[in-house]
Amino acid sequence: MNVGLIAHDSKKKLMQNFCIAYQGILRKHELYATGTTGRLIEEVANVSIHKFLAGNLGGAQQMGAEIENNNIDLVIFLRDPETLRSHEPDFGKLMKLCDVHNIPLATNLATAELLIKSLDRGDLEWREMYR
DSSP: OEEEEEEOGGGHHHHHHHHHHTHHHHTTSEEEEOHHHHHHHHHHHOOOEEEOSOGGGTHHHHHHHHHHTTOOSEEEEEOOTTOOOTTSOOTHHHHHHHHHTTOOEEOSHHHHHHHHHHHHHTTTGGGGGGO
């Protein structure tokens, strides 16, 4: 499965910790991330990640294009709903694409843990039918 990983600046440390905790599961899958998030995850979690540009430099749009082309099966987007920053791209479009293309999306740690455990159990194998 192809897993997209994105985190707002204030959630990047949380994403690193999540990926450390679940690196055994994540290593079994193809990982994609926006540039800075991907680099930070690789530094601590010992996993290989295809890195797009940084989110504010077009990485969010690159991830969106992969979703539109049905190349991403699951997205974990740890977002900060309290803080809107002008330098961060509009990730609302990315979330909309997940809804349109029926891609499971976690936007907080609780849902991310549920989805990663479901991925490990094989509960998301139905995504194979979409390809």
